[in-house]
Amino acid sequence: MKPIRKPFFGDPLFPFELAYKTVKKQINELPDHLHDRYELVYIHQGKGVFFIDNNWYEKKQGDLFIIPGNTIHHSLPHNEDPIVSSALFFAPPLLAMEPIDDSYHNLLCFDFARKKRAYRIEQPQYLISVTEAALEQIHQELEDKKTGYHEAVKLITCQLLLQINRFIRSVKERNPVGEPGVGPSWMKDVLRNIDEHPERENSLARLAEKANVSAPHFSRVFRQLTTMNVTQYVNAKRIILAKELLVRSDQNIIEISEQCGYETPTHFYRVFKALTGLTPNKYRNNQTNM
Template sequence: MKPIRKPFFGDPLFPFELGYKNVKKQINELPDHLHDQYELVYIHQGKGVFFIDNTWYEKKQGDLFIIPGNTIHHSLPHNEDPIVSSALFFAPTLLAMERIDDSYHSLLCFDFARKKRMYRIEQPAALVSVTETALGQIHQELADRKPGYHEAVKLITCQLLLQINRYIQSVSGHRPAGEPRVGPSWIKEVLHDIDEHPEREASLARLAERANVSAPHFSRVFKQLTTMNVTQYVNAKRVIRAKELLSRTDNNIHDISEQCGYETPTHFYRIFKAFTGMTPNKYRQNQSGMY
């Protein structure tokens, strides 16, 4: 049977989801499936098996599974001792921060898992404690939604991945050489330029030509790393810029729409509401009420 592609329906401006301490039963599990987002699965309790990339893994309390994007997998919990697990999903670009040390990147454990085809970590007690604490903190941040919670979630996740990466290195002797495989250099340059200047015109054809790759190849790599197509990603970055301008300036909506790359305020209104669920004016009013 051909694997199905799992969709995600979360916040397009923050492609990050956590299913926290969910009880898993065979009747509710997906068959073979894959998705663009990277996934961490932690087993709190219960028993079962995990099928990942043509390999069966036993699932038991304390295990951590590292599943890179577009890796075929499915789960079979034990019916009499069902799995209780937490699953964290995110777009890899969300954690692709600028860095000083080119020998380290938060996503190295995913690169290692894919390269070595080793997707399970039988964690020591110290790492179990770190993992459970981090997942609990992320769950609380997402539930409370206090100012800065997006940044808090990213920081906690990066700290968790740091501990996972260090543990993998300590037990495997794996020391990454050179640039980590988070994506080809041309896609990193494109993403950086869009982040810096979301107002610029950014069609798939123009970006692919600039990167000197075919449009289908560009589109496929772009979606694997961002979980969005080019238009969705550019609009997401423009809306993020618009939210900053609405919160921090007194510029009128027409000027903001132009600063964010939209030809008409009507188009800006439609895109902004599609991403945020409210109009720009309503968003500004809500932000003003916080101060």
Template sequence: MKPIRKPFFGDPLFPFELAYKTVKRQMNELPDHLHDRYELVYIHQGKGVFFIDNAWFEKKQGDLFIIPGNTIHHSLPHNEHPIVSSALYFAPTLLAMEPMDDSYNSLLCFDFARHKGIYQIELQEPLRSVTEMALGQIHQELKEQRLGYHEAVKLLSCQLLLQINRYVQSIRKRNASIETGVGPSWMKEVLRDIDEHPEREASLARLAEKANVSAPHFSRVFRQLTTMNVTQYVNAKRIIRAKELLIRSDHKIADISEQCGYETPTHFYRMFKALTGVTPHKYRQSQLDI
């Protein structure tokens, strides 16, 4: 199935939401989905797995998941041990404060997650307590809505991000080699290749041959891990790449269509609107108006 776009219905002038200590069961979890907002998910208790971008991650109490915008993901909580989690969603421009120190970026952990594929952090004390306290304080501010609560929420969130960023920086300084995700190595390589080069031709037969497995087995494992077939997954990745180019470049839409692997702009327009609900031109204009 195609990934769906998760909608948000809060205040458009304050693009920030917190789902605090919600119980997650398989029956009420979204299938593969994505959204423009950045997301932090903290696991208070329970067990399950998380599919993020191109890999599966075991999730358990104390885990923090860092999910950049426009990243395909879905959760599968354990039937007997449902997940209790808090999920924080925000537009990156809301918390990307102008730093006094040019070396600091409040969204560093999201950049690190996207570039390294490290979306999961197993929190230890005292960072676990810091995270739980910050989420509780943010929840209270949103609930009570006292004078200046928007600023309080932003400050609390930025303080939390600072602690997470410092931990991520310590990982980078130690040159830690972290092996993430589960699943066969050949599938990891295929998913990584699609992620890095979504514009390339990626038929089931070619990918199965490259992985040295049969096409039926490849198809079965691929759908099990991503809940999509190859064509749907590649199209989702291409549209994610297209959205980045529409925002970060002034390339013509026809050129972006070609760069993302579409033979004709018409096909690109059709797929873009099917997955995002708007045309490429309207999407670019909406981002310029933010």
């Protein structure tokens, strides 16, 4: 199953949504998916596993997950102890205000998560209290819709991000970030290599040989942990790279398709539209306008 695009149906002029204290069970969870919005997921109670990018995380009460845009992820709650969580989604330009202090901006924690591939925060009690209070306040503002509630939601969210950023900075200064412990080490190596070089030829046979396991075993474990086959996963990673190049560079579509590992622009166009719903040019124009 290829990763799907999570749809959003809120106000396009205020790209911000909160799914507050929803019960998560495996039967109604999305498979591998990605979206342009940034996401914060807080675990109120329950247990499960979160696959984010190329890592697996155990989920438990009090955990906070920081998921930048265009990051493949899916959740597997335990059926016996289902997750109750709150998920906050927003378009980064909504909160990416010009900082007065060059060393700080609201989205630092997302930059840190992407750079270090560390998407989970095991929060201390004071930050748990801050997070729960902020989510409750945001939920109330969105429910009541009083005058200025859009600004109130932005202010509360920025204050929450400030506390998260300060905590991450303090932890980073004390301890190096370690890798999550879920999943076999050879699979972590494979996913890391695909992530670093999605443009390379990454066939099932080649990857299984490098991992020193049989192709059937590799395929079974890969699909079990990522819910995709190798081709689908590689294409998803290539399109994520293509999105970044479309937004951050002036390269033309042919150059980008080659840099992402596609032999022809036609193949690139077809895969890009299948995964994003847009042509590469339309995606670039939309992001530029935003």
